[in-house]
Amino acid sequence: MNQAADGEIVHFDNVGLRYGTDREVLSDVSFTLYPGSFYFLTGASGAGKTSLLKLLYLAQRPSRGMIRMFGADAITLPRDRLPALRRRLGVVFQDFRLVPHLSAVDNVSLPLRVAGIPERDIAKPVADMLEWVGLGDRMQARPATLSGGEQQRVAIARAVIGRPDLLVADEPTGNVDPDMAIKLLRLFEALNRLGTTVVVATHDVHLLKKVPDSLIMRLDKGRLSDPTGALRYPPKRATGAGGEDEA
Amino acid sequence: MNESGGGARALAWRRLSGVGEHELVPQARLSGPMPWVIAIMVALTVIAAAAGLALRNAASATTAELRGGVTVQIVEASPEKRTKQAQAVVRRLGRMPEVESVRLVPQDELDGLIEPWLGGKAGHDDDDYESADEAAIPVPALIDARITGEVTDARLAAIQAALRGEAPAARVDAQSRWLKPVLDAIESLQWLAIALVALLALALAAAVLLAVRSALGANRDTIEIVHLLGATDRQVARVFQRTTGIDAAGGGLLGMVLALVVLLFLARRFASLGAGMVDYGALDWLDWITLGFVPLVAIMLAMLTARLTVLRTLRKML
Numbered sequence: 120m121n122q123a124a125d126g127e128i129v130h131f132d133n134v135g136l137r138y139g140t141d142r143e144v145l146s147d148v149s150f151t152l153y154p155g156s157f158y159f160l161t162g163a164s165g166a167g168k169t170s171l172l173k174l175l176y177l178a179q180r181p182s183r184g185m186i187r188m189f190g191a192d193a194i195t196l197p198r199d200r201l202p203a204l205r206r207r208l209g210v211v212f213q214d215f216r217l218v219p220h221l222s223a224v225d226n227v228s229l230p231l232r233v234a235g236i237p238e239r240d241i242a243k244p245v246a247d248m249l250e251w252v253g254l255g256d257r258m259q260a261r262p263a264t265l266s267g268g269e270q271q272r273v274a275i276a277r278a279v280i281g282r283p284d285l286l287v288a289d290e291p292t293g294n295v296d297p298d299m300a301i302k303l304l305r306l307f308e309a310l311n312r313l314g315t316t317v318v319v320a321t322h323d324v325h326l327l328k329k330v331p332d333s334l335i336m337r338l339d340k341g342r343l344s345d346p347t348g349a350l351r352y353p354p355k356r357a358t359g360a361g362g363e364d365e366a
Numbered sequence: 367m368n369e370s371g372g373g374a375r376a377l378a379w380r381r382l383s384g385v386g387e388h389e390l391v392p393q394a395r396l397s398g399p400m401p402w403v404i405a406i407m408v409a410l411t412v413i414a415a416a417a418g419l420a421l422r423n424a425a426s427a428t429t430a431e432l433r434g435g436v437t438v439q440i441v442e443a444s445p446e447k448r449t450k451q452a453q454a455v456v457r458r459l460g461r462m463p464e465v466e467s468v469r470l471v472p473q474d475e476l477d478g479l480i481e482p483w484l485g486g487k488a489g490h491d492d493d494d495y496e497s498a499d500e501a502a503i504p505v506p507a508l509i510d511a512r513i514t515g516e517v518t519d520a521r522l523a524a525i526q527a528a529l530r531g532e533a534p535a536a537r538v539d540a541q542s543r544w545l546k547p548v549l550d551a552i553e554s555l556q557w558l559a560i561a562l563v564a565l566l567a568l569a570l571a572a573a574v575l576l577a578v579r580s581a582l583g584a585n586r587d588t589i590e591i592v593h594l595l596g597a598t599d600r601q602v603a604r605v606f607q608r609t610t611g612i613d614a615a616g617g618g619l620l621g622m623v624l625a626l627v628v629l630l631f632l633a634r635r636f637a638s639l640g641a642g643m644v645d646y647g648a649l650d651w652l653d654w655i656t657l658g659f660v661p662l663v664a665i666m667l668a669m670l671t672a673r674l675t676v677l678r679t680l681r682k683m684l
């Protein structure tokens with residue numbers, strides 16, 4: 120399930136993105152994500168991290184270039200085939216984007232319900248997940264009654280509940296205390312060990328050191344560089360992947 | 367922990383009711399104006415359809431009764447001659463092969479026909495009546511005959527020619543000719559009823575379209591989130607379709623009850639008129655079944671409109 124047909128999860132080739140007629144917020148971005156790898160995406164505010172993640176979780180189409188995801192051309196893919204790709208993704212949005220009228224438990228259940236998982240197979244894993252992120256006693260709480268940190272944990276639980284092939288997290292530890300941040304990072308690592316490719320956007324340099332095997336992609340004014348060679352050399356845990364061209 | 371137990375119970379209830387599956391986007395069932403709008407539309411549609419069906423029944427029953435009907439008037443001032451001529455005409459018509467039945471309209475019936483306009487004594491110009499001054503109006507004798515097939519001008523002329531020997535001043539008319547303007551007017555009203563039903567269906571679809579568009583706009587963020595989580599357009603459309611269906615079912619039922627109350631009230635009012643053509647307009651069981659389908663069709667139309675509106679709108683989103 121986690122293996123793309125040609126050994127790559129995502130491939131960006133010369134991708135550019137502009138909103139309207141403004142200047143490009145992403146320029147000539149090229150990289151490949153391999154199955155089972157852990158990537159940090161860093162860069163200053165306004166560098167284009169969120170825009171790049173939007174392209175990754177298929178909320179945006181690029182202005183130019185080519186994007187392949189799970190072996191499919193994500194740009195020319197018909198709309199009715201996008202949901203199947205999106206179900207292979209787990210996304211932690213920077214602003215959490217919890218559904219306001221649903222309780223914590225229903226928010227976390229949402230990806231499973233959308234995927235058509237029977238209700239009898241949803242309750243326990245969702246309850247366990249909420250328990251694990253420390254929200255066992257807040258299951259029926261609506262987002263408006265949760266603190267920022269609690270909302271973030273619900274958003275993370277929702278992103279990982281379906282064991283996605285690719286987890287994309289935009290500043291996932293920005294609103295939680297350091298202990299919880301470490302705990303959540305361990306969750307991402309655990310998922311990563313199970314085969315999920317993880318991309319975490321952050322500007323917290325301390326976080327980068329917490330995952331020793333991680334690879335770093337850096338965005339600077341919409342252009343990508345890779346200080347750890349993540350884009351130039353095959354990642355350590357990549358299976359059957361060859362080298363890729365750099366950004 | 368207690369809240370966890372409550373959460374498990376709530377989850378169990380959701381699994382039983384299936385509510386959770388349909389809460390991808392929030393919907394305020396039966397609290398918005400939609401059920402009431404649908405109720406009014408359905409009530410008006412049922413009333414318009416019932417009127418159309420009643421008019422159709424009245425027209426077809428009247429047409430059937432008048433088909434082949436011929437009226438012979440014996441216009442003769444002298445009561446004796448008039449009676450003799452009428453009896454001779456009845457005998458002559460009875461011998462004609464195309465005549466199925468013939469009947470001399472009794473004097474009492476004639477009195478009843480003219481009484482509302484001329485009073486109870488107007489038709490009594492015969493000798494046994496007490497005052498000649500009060501019996502000054504000679505009322506023609508009427509013969510009601512029924513012939514096989516359609517009554518055409520040629521057949522009327524042939525009958526008139528055949529009766530010339532018995533009653534030179536006899537006037538032969540097709541009964542259907544008298545009511546033709548009325549039947550034409552009824553047909554127009556039937557078309558009006560059909561047009562009303564069509565317009566009400568259109569208005570219902572438009573109301574649902576606007577309501578669904580408004581709901582889509584209000585829930586745009588939520589729809590975007592569930593889209594990003596992998597929901598298909600059809601899954602989102604099903605939520606709106608189901609909610610609209612529930613609203614339409616409630617509204618349809620209410621509208622049907624409202625229409626039935628109005629129809630029963632009108633039926634009692636018209637029944638008290640005791641007029642022949644109005645009686646013909648009564649609805650039969652098949653008509654009631656047809657009217658029973660109106661709310662069902664309204665529900666299906668509302669659901670279909672909701673589905674198409676959602677699918678069309680979502681097509682513009684990524």
